[in-house]
Amino acid sequence: MSATNSTSMRDALYESPGPHTRRRIRFWTAISLVLVAVGIGLIVRRFYVTGQLAPRYWELFARPTTWIFLGKGFLGTIEVSLMAGLIAIVLGFLLMLGRMSSSRVLSGICRVIINFFRGVPSLLLIYFFFLVVPTYGVKMSSFWMITLPVGLAASGVLAEVFRGGMNAVPKGQSEAAYSLGMRKMKVTMKIVFPQAVRYVIPSLISQLVVVVKDTTVAYVVSFPDMLQNARVLITNYDALVSVYFVVAILYILVNYAINHLAVSLARRSGTSIISRTSENPV
Amino acid sequence: MSISELLSEYGDMYVQALLGTWWMSLVSFAFAMLLALIITVFRVCPIKPLRVVGDLYVQIFRNIPGVSLLIILVYALPYLKIVMDYRLCVIVTVILVASAFGSENFMSGINTIGVGQIEAARSLGMGFGKMLRLVVIPQALRSAVLPMTNLAVAVLLTTALGSQVPLSPPELTGLVSYINTRTVGGILPFVISALMYAGTAFVIGVIGNAIDKKVRIVR
CATH class of the missing domain: 1.20.5 (Single alpha-helices involved in coiled-coils or other helix-helix interfaces)
Known part of the structure; x- marks a missing residue:
């Protein structure tokens, strides 16, 4: 909250x-x-x-090239975050469908997968894609090495967010659909899910903050995101303290804006934000 | 690499890494709770500057990426003549981030207490401190058990930041990259670490649920 x-x-x-x-x-x-x-x-x-207040550490921020370079990095951050978010949404949706299916086996498997991704740090997944996957002969660009693990890590949480949204849709809706003779698949996709979207959109947006934070370790796979470009600036201008502080503030502002958007959307639609903190831990 | 080879060569390091991760998580979580409580008191007290400081603290540390904060502590603070060892940097990072989220949990715990209870407490003549101590904090703590359990899991996962600085012995995530840079470890070292994390998270969840069942306020 x-x-x-x-x-x-x-x-x-x-x-x-x-x-x-x-x-x-x-x-x-x-x-x-x-x-x-x-x-x-x-x-x-x-x-x-x-x-550290000496002008030589700060005058680089008066040059437009600095901001253009940071902006390029920021574009990289946006690209990676959106792709990771997309992966998380698609996979989270599929995991939720599996988790809510009437097949005990499928539901159990999906539950294990969801809890696995919720219980493993994204950094460990990043190292998996960075160090382990290439040894099996799979070639991947740094873009996918960062988006896939971040997306996977978020998919577990999103599956639970989706499930919360589906459960928030009044039971009468699906009962009415069943009594009209619809199949379960059709009820889920045509009746329940479209209404659940309304409940989950604020939560999806607030989950984007977690994704943006996770992408900051993109330097591990040397993808040029904002933090990685900041490191280049530091070597160019020999101004470590000022650059790291400014970049941290930029990240804080971006994430604050995203959070703010999520909260105001939630308030307008009368829903609450489901995040990792508000769900059942097991 | 087979599992027996891996365990005979790195078994001890895994035990140390697991204990290290547990220890860092435990210390960070304990201090984060304490700090979260203090920040929350700041945020509800009638003194405006303290409120502003509390709100600002929460907004800063819940929105800053962990790595960014860690990098500042490890690489930028020495320029300001503040030097901490690597492990302490990781722990402080986790504490700062977790306490911001912890304070948010306490705030929403406070928000679930009805205004009527506050009015009742006041009509009994309780002052601000007494009301906080006897009415607000106990209930906020009780309804914060589940969110705090999730926070404990998040703390566990955040200690993986320790892999970004040289720790010896390394923690669970750092160990995976350590093993992989020395040998072609394949998928196995990764799976062991992952299962240790997920298993710990599961146990934390079970404990949290049990506590919650005991103290939950049924309204």
């Missing part, structure tokens, strides 16, 4: 303060303001005394 929709409860926690309490709150507000200012001051001082 986001910070924004919790404001009401936050404010309910304390009644409107009387004059005495107001004075106390004002006192502690002032103290904490000073503390925060001192904290920021100390951080800036640390940058200053170690010489």
Whole structure:
């Protein structure tokens, strides 16, 4: 859940303060303001005394070439994230269908696969595609070496997201369809799934944040994403601290924007975001 | 490479890697919970600057990619004369990220408490601190068990970041790349690590579910 929709409860926690309490709150507000200012001051001082505020570390950000180069990397990040997201959606959808099928065997297998992908770090999958797959003679470009593992890792979570969405569709809908003589496949694809999409879209978007984060290890397979291009900038300008901080801030802003979009969509459609945290762990 | 060869050569390292991963996860999770609680208190307290700091903290660390943060701790902070050893860097990274998500879990736990309960507590004459201690935090903790279980699994998976810095002994993910750079290990070393992760995640899930069943608030 986001910070924004919790404001009401936050404010309910304390009644409107009387004059005495107001004075106390004002006192502690002032103290904490000073503390925060001192904290920021100390951080800036640390940058200053170690010489990291020197213009030569920061003037590269005034050149358009820097931003064009970072932008190219960012395009790479977008490409990889979207492809990984697509893989995760398709595979997650198939896994969900298998998990919800009436065949015990198929359902069991899909359950194991889903839990496997949810229980294994994406980095391990990346190393699998980077180190293990080539030894079996499969040639892959760095693009697929990063998109496939990231997509696989997300597919387990998405399968559960889809399942949550399917279960959120009122039972009467599928019952009505069955009584009209539709087959199970048709009911799933034509009646339940189209309605489930409405519930899952915010969750899909918020899962994109996880995908974007996972793609930042693209340097392992030397795919030119934003972080990889940042490393090139660092060797070119010999400005490590400033570049890493700026790139981190860029990632934070992008992910914040995606999260914000997901939350506002969820609020508008009256659904809640299903993520890894809100599902059953086993 | 057969399984017996692999185990005779790297068996000890697997045990060490598994223990290392468990240890890092445990330490990170414990400190993350503590920090999450503190941040959450910041976020609900009536002092505006603390609220802003708490919100900002959560937004920064839930949106920053783990690798990006780790790289800053490992490679950028030494330029600022702050040097930590590699393992500590990994643990701090996991703590910072996990505490942001933990605080979000606590916040949504607090949000499930009805406003009526707060009003009732206040009408009994409880102050802010007492109300937080006796009414809000116990319930927030209880309804946060399942999300926190998932967070524990996420912490376990995030410790794989340790493979990006030289750790000795390496953790489970680093060990796979270590073995593969020395021998053609094939699929087996990978499968063993993966099963260790998935098995640990499964056990965490079972424990979390059991705790949740005990303390869940039935409304």
